[in-house]
Every structure is written in C-alpha cells, then in structure tokens.
Amino acid sequence: xxxxxxxxxxxxxxxxxxxxxxxxxxxxxxxxxxxxxxxxxxxxxxxxxxxxxxxxxxxxxxxxxxxxxxxxxxxxxxxxxxxxxxxxxxxxxxxxxxxxxxxxxxxxxxxxxxxxxxxxxxxxxxxxxxxxxxxxxxxxxxxxxxxxxxxxxxxxxxxxxxxxxxxxxxxxxxxxxxxxxxxxxxxxxxxxxxxxxxxxxxxxxxxxxxxxxxxxxxxxxxxxxxxxxxxxxxxxxxxxxxxxxxxxxxxxxxxxxxxxxxxxxxxxxxxxxxxxxxxxxxxxxxxxxxxxxxxxxxxxxxxxxxxxxxxxxxxxxxxxxxxxxxxxxxxxxxxxxxxxxxxxxxxxxxxxxxxx
Numbered sequence: 457x458x459x460x461x462x463x464x465x466x467x468x469x470x471x472x473x474x475x476x477x478x479x480x481x482x483x484x485x486x487x488x489x490x491x492x493x494x495x496x497x498x499x500x501x502x503x504x505x506x507x508x509x510x511x512x513x514x515x516x517x518x519x520x521x522x523x524x525x526x527x528x529x530x531x532x533x534x535x536x537x538x539x540x541x542x543x544x545x546x547x548x549x550x551x552x553x554x555x556x557x558x559x560x561x562x563x564x565x566x567x568x569x570x571x572x573x574x575x576x577x578x579x580x581x582x583x584x585x586x587x588x589x590x591x592x593x594x595x596x597x598x599x600x601x602x603x604x605x606x607x608x609x610x611x612x613x614x615x616x617x618x619x620x621x622x623x624x625x626x627x628x629x630x631x632x633x634x635x636x637x638x639x640x641x642x643x644x645x646x647x648x649x650x651x652x653x654x655x656x657x658x659x660x661x662x663x664x665x666x667x668x669x670x671x672x673x674x675x676x677x678x679x680x681x682x683x684x685x686x687x688x689x690x691x692x693x694x695x696x697x698x699x700x701x702x703x704x705x706x707x708x709x710x711x712x713x714x715x716x717x718x719x720x721x722x723x724x725x726x727x728x729x730x731x732x733x734x735x736x737x738x739x740x741x742x743x744x745x746x747x748x749x750x751x752x753x754x755x756x757x758x759x760x761x762x763x764x765x766x767x768x769x770x771x772x773x774x775x776x777x778x779x780x781x782x783x784x785x786x787x788x789x790x791x792x793x794x795x796x797x798x799x800x801x802x803x804x805x806x807x808x809x810x811x812x
Contacts, residue, residue, distance in 0.1 A: 506770060510714035514707045518774045521707070524699025525549055531693020532591040532686065539577045539797055547790040548573045554783025557776060569787075576794045582675070589679020590686065593638060597683070598697045599729060603631030606725050615722035623756050627730060642684060644677040704728075704775065708750075711770040712763070719759045727753035731768075747772055 526542075526549045534540050540548070548570055556566030567588060574584045607628025609615030686694060705728050712718035719727075730753040734745030747768055754764035 506711075506714040506766070507716075510710050511770070514710040514714070514771070514774050515778065517703045517706045517710060518778045521700050521703035522550070522553075522779065524696040524703060525553070526696070527693050528594065528696030528700065529591065531691050531696060532594065533574060533579075533587050538579075540574075544577070544790075544793055547786045547793055550779060550783040550786035551790045552783075553779040554787060557780045557783070573790055573794065576797060578797075585675050586679045586682055589676055590682040593680050593683040594686065594694055595697050595700065597635070597638075598701050599732070600631035600634050602701070602725060603627045603729055604635070606722055606729075607631070610722050610726060615720075617720035617723035617726075617757060619723070619726070619757050623726065623730065623753060627726065638680055641673070641677050642680040644673055646674055646678060707774050708767065708771040711774075712767040714770060715763060715766050717760075717763055719754065719757065723754070723757045723759065727757060727759075 526545050529549050530540075530542070530545050534545065551573075552566035552570045554566075555569045571584050571588060574587075575581060579587075605628075606615060607624045607626075610617050610619045611621065611624040611628070705725055708728055709718060709721065709724050712724070718724070727750050731746045731748075731750030734749045750768045750771075751761075751764045754768070755761050
C-alpha cells in the first residue's frame with residue numbers, strides 16, 4: 457500500500473456506489489421484507505413505538521463504546537514520540553470504523569486506512585504491523601474469553617439462560633481453540649525468516665514463498681507478544697477493549713428493554729457474539745449476516761421471534777449508523793490532518809525511537 461494515499465482498492469467511486477446500493481437494499485429487506493417472511497406483520501409498527509428513553513440511553517451507551525475503542529487505540533499505538541493526540545486518535549479510529557462498516561472487505565478497509573494514517577504520522581512500517589496485530593489480539597481476546605466463560609456458564613446453569621450444546625459449549629470450545637492457537641503462535645521465534653531462508657535456500661519460488669510466510673508469522677508472533685506484554689504491564693487503556701464490547705452489548709440490552717422485555721443477560725451476550733461471527737463475511741458492516749445470526753441465536757435460546765427481530769434491528773440502527781456518519785466526516789478531517797503533518801515536517805519522525 458502506498459504510504460502517501462489510502463488504498464485505492466478500498467476507496468473507489470464504483471465501490472462506494474456499490475456499497476451504498478447494497479446497504480440500501482439490505483436495510484429495505486431487513487426492515488420490510490424479513491418481518492413479512494417471518495409472519496411478523498406488525499414489526500415495523502412495533503419498532504416505531506419503542507420507548508424513546510431507552511433508545512436515548514442506547515445512543516449514550518454506543519458513544520461510550522466508541523470512547524473505549526479510542527482509549528484502547530491510544531494505549532496500543534500512542535507510545536513514545538508521536539504526532540497522534542486525542543483528536544487525531546478520534547479521527548483515525550472513527551474513519552477506520554466507517555471504512556469497516558461501509559466496504560465489503562471483512563474489516564480490511566478499516567485496517568488499511570488505519571495503517572496508512574499511522575505511517576503518515578511517522579511510525580515505521582514494522583511497528584505499525586506489530587501494533588495492529590497487538591490491537592486486534594487484545595480486542596478479540598475479550599471476545600474469545602467471553603465465549604468460553606459465557607458458553608460454559610450457560611451450559612452448566614451457572615449463568616441463567618440455558619441453551620443447547622451447539623449454542624453454548626460449541627462456541628466456548630471454538631473460543632478456547634482460538635486462544636490456544638494464538639498463544640502457540642506467540643512462541644514462534646523472531647528469527648523464523650532467516651531459519652526458513654536457510655532451509656529453502658536455492659529453491660526459487662519455494663524459498664520466496666517460505667520466507668514471505670515466515671515473515672508474516674514472525675510479525676504476528678511479535679504482535680501477540682506485544683499484546684501479552686501490555687496486559688502484563690496492566691496498561692489501564694486496555695480496559696477500552698472491555699468497554700468497546702461491553703457498552704455495545706449494553707446497547708442491544710437497552711433495545712430489548714425499549715420493547716418491554718429482555719432475555720437473560722447471558723443469553724444476550726452469547727447471541728450477540730454468535731451474530732458477530734458474521735463480520736468475517738465480506739458484507740458491509742455485516743448487514744444481513746450479523747442481523748440474521750443474532751436473531752437466529754436468540755430464537756434458538758427460546759426468545760420470542762418478533763421481540764428478537766425488533767430489538768436486533770433497532771440495535772443495528774445504532775451500531776451501523778452512529779459510527780458511519782461521523783466516521784465519514786472524520787475521514788475528511790483525517791485527510792486534512794495528514795496534509796498538515798506533511799506541511800509541518802515532510803520528513804518522518806524518527807522511527808528508531810518507536811517501542812514495538
């Protein structure tokens with residue numbers, strides 16, 4: 457990716473128009489067609505008559521979630537000498553969230569934009585890659601640990617809500633395996649590229665492919681170790697990861713209350729995370745996948761289908777639009793910030809002082 461410009465693969469007029477068309481058609485399907493297919497003819501009327509106070513509370517909770525994300529960003533990326541203060545942190549994170557929501561690249565749009573901004577701030581490419589891995593690992597460690605704790609708790613009855621093996625223990629096992637895999641990757645030596653290069657020397661394409669894979673593995677291992685070091689250092693900014701997930705789940709909880717009823721909290725948490733698995737699909741903002749996944753999980757837990765539909769659709773209105781609209785504004789603010797950085801000092805800040 458060019459350090460001067462954000463990825464053109466992500467930000468093209470054709471892709472933007474295609475995304476907007478998809479979003480509009482997907483929202484129309486979710487809010488008007490899906491309820492009719494499910495035989496829920498009064499769904500739209502029920503959404504319109506949700507409790508406004510609970511919706512207002514949900515909006516505040518979503519803003520708190522964003523603050524947690526920005527706080528975590530600063531804890532991971534802003535260490536040592538940096539041009540990135542709170543305003544710049546807001547611009548980078550919100551623009552990245554908007555890119556993730558709008559572009560069907562399984563989160564790659566937000567990652568590309570964040571990497572571009574960090575490079576233009578003067579951070580070395582290797583440091584950017586390592587900290588991006590650390591940031592992602594910390595964020596999704598909360599996800600996986602919650603799957604394990606909530607899944608086992610629901611299955612054993614320690615956490616109220618019940619649920620079958622498939623929607624409790626299966627996600628818990630998945631979370632445990634992911635945690636084990638990443639801990640294993642963290643043990644890979646930083647000398648892996650040299651070791652692989654020595655073993656495959658003179659084998660042409662195999663050598664190049666092996667070294668490239670080894671370099672990626674070494675960067676991943678370094679990022680995971682960085683995340684572990686930040687946790688061991690008890691960096692308070694890491695609480696932002698809990699805030700990001702926790703407040704966002706609370707938005708879903710508030711949306712249920714807006715319609716007069718709420719499943720057990722353990723069920724809300726598990727259904728939320730099961731639905732979020734659809735974010736790995738190349739759908740803008742997970743529209744369709746996340747919604748359907750959450751609704752399906754709630755129904756599997758025995759929640760009334762109409763209640764699940766209206767609560768999830770209301771939640772997704774907050775989760776999609778609140779970061780997307782200000783995020784689009786933040787993107788243009790970020791472009792001006794990057795131009796200002798270039799005008800102030802064309803030379804990069806000295807990367808040698810960047811702690812990994």
